[in-house]
Amino acid sequence: MTDIEKTAEMLRQLGCEYRTDARFDALTTFHIGGPIPLLIVPDSTEKLCGVLRAFRENNTKFFILGRGSNLLAPDEGVDYPVILIAEGEFSAVSVDGNTVTAGAGALISKLCTAALDAGLSGLETEYGIPGSVGGGLFMNAGAYGGELADSLISVVSVDRTGELITRKKEELSFSYRHSSFTDNGEIVLRATFLLKQAPQEQIRAAMDDYMNRRKTKQPLNFPSAGSVFRRPEGFFAGKLIEDAELKGYAVGGACVSEKHAGFIVNTGGATAKDVKELIAYIRKTVYDRFGVLLEPEVLTL
Ligand SMILES: Cc1cc2nc3c(=O)[nH]c(=O)nc-3n(C[C@H](O)[C@H](O)[C@H](O)COP(=O)(O)OP(=O)(O)OC[C@H]3O[C@@H](n4cnc5c(N)ncnc54)[C@H](O)[C@@H]3O)c2cc1C
Structure with missing residues (x-):
């Protein structure tokens, strides 16, 4: 065997x-x-x-x-x-008063929609991030000035030996695209968020606004992994790549998006090798032109 x-x-x-x-x-x-x-x-x-x-x-x-x-x-x-982590109890979302608890495999958008349905505000900026709640807490995903962890109050996780751990947010650390879970190897099982009551129309309008901004600025019609690089201190990765005239630059099926230079899109049949070569080329070109070394946000397995 x-x-x-x-x-x-x-x-x-x-x-x-x-x-x-x-x-x-x-x-x-x-x-x-x-x-x-x-x-x-x-x-x-x-x-x-x-x-x-x-x-x-x-x-x-x-x-x-x-x-x-x-x-x-x-x-x-x-x-x-x-x-x-995506099925059964891991995809469940439940509302209790002003708190919403989501399984780690639930889509962030499902969490946001459950909050909207209950008239609860605090997750609007996260609407449209295509990951799961567990992946979102691992990465401390965020957008438009908000982060998934902003309204978090507690997380249940399991360590690699199978031991369950419940922690309050204060016992965890969250910083730009980084969290305790990035370092400790634990698996997020579920998370609870404390939100504020607000008129549904107001929450819906904010969610629609953030989603429209995504549709306008991001190449959502192509497969991608979102922003490829972390935001360098004092700069925007997409602007540096655009200023280096790399929009449309391609290696095989991997191409710097014409719509948003911070995204690499798969225009058809891209391989991981293509993407890695393109990332290396972008990093070298931006460094040579502007002296800024871009660090990948996308995780390479
Ligand atoms: C079009 C597009 C737009 C995007 N926009 C944004 C944005 O605005 N802001 C932003 O921050 N990100 C954005 N992203 C990136 C991505 O959606 C986030 O990083 C998201 O949080 C990843 O979650 P995931 O479930 O897909 O994780 P995966 O990609 O599956 O995994 C990412 C990491 O998380 C770990 N992980 C996953 N689940 C768990 C768990 N339950 N417990 C512990 N570790 C776990 C994995 O082991 C891996 O190391 C975007 C991506 C795309 C494609």
């Missing part, structure tokens, strides 16, 4: 869903990346913890996947299991 077959047998015993035919290109917004030998899709904390405990015992390497919207996955795929 191979390691993957042994893990599949363990998953059958746990009653945990899995697939052996998954690919990163179908699970990432870049539509790039090769096979995943074992995609594990737990739908409950209990099953996830069972998997983590077994992985701990066998020292099995694995990767946690959210909605794949900030990821550049390898063309050749990976040779270890990937755990997808």
Whole structure:
């Protein structure tokens, strides 16, 4: 039995869903990346913890996947299991008074819409970020001056041994596109946000405004992973790339967006190799022209 077959047998015993035919290109917004030998899709904390405990015992390497919207996955795929946090209790969103609790796999947009439906304000700027709540807290995703963590009050996570941890926001750190979860290897299970009551029309108008700004400025008609680079101190990455006359510059199917130079778009058949080469070219060109070294925001597996 191979390691993957042994893990599949363990998953059958746990009653945990899995697939052996998954690919990163179908699970990432870049539509790039090769096979995943074992995609594990737990739908409950209990099953996830069972998997983590077994992985701990066998020292099995694995990767946690959210909605794949900030990821550049390898063309050749990976040779270890990937755990997808998206199904069952992980996609649930519930409202209780002024608080909203979302499973880590729930789309950020679903969280925002649940808040709107309940007449709760505080998440409007996040509407339209295409990731999950767990990926959003890992990255401390944000937009238009807001961050997902702004209205956060607590998070339930699990460490790599399968131990559950509940923390208040004050016990966690969040900074620009970085959080405690970026460093501690824990898996976010669910998060609770404290919001304020406001008229629904006002919340809806703000959400529509932020979504319209995205549609106007971002190349949403092409696969991408959003902004490729972090915002350098005192500059905007997109403006530097545009000023370096790189709009439209392409390597294979990977191209600097004509609409927003901070985005690399997959114009068809782009490989991770194309994107990496293009990133390296952009970094070198911008550094040579302006002396600013751009740091990638997109995570490379
Ligand atoms: C068109 C477009 C627009 C975007 N706009 C924005 C924007 O305005 N602001 C912004 O900040 N980002 C933006 N992004 C990037 C992306 O949506 C965010 O970074 C998002 O938070 C990633 O979440 P995800 O679920 O897709 O994570 P993934 O891409 O699946 O994973 C990203 C990282 O999070 C980890 N992770 C995922 N789930 C969990 C979990 N439950 N527990 C622990 N770790 C986890 C993964 O292991 C990985 O390291 C944009 C992307 C696109 C494609």
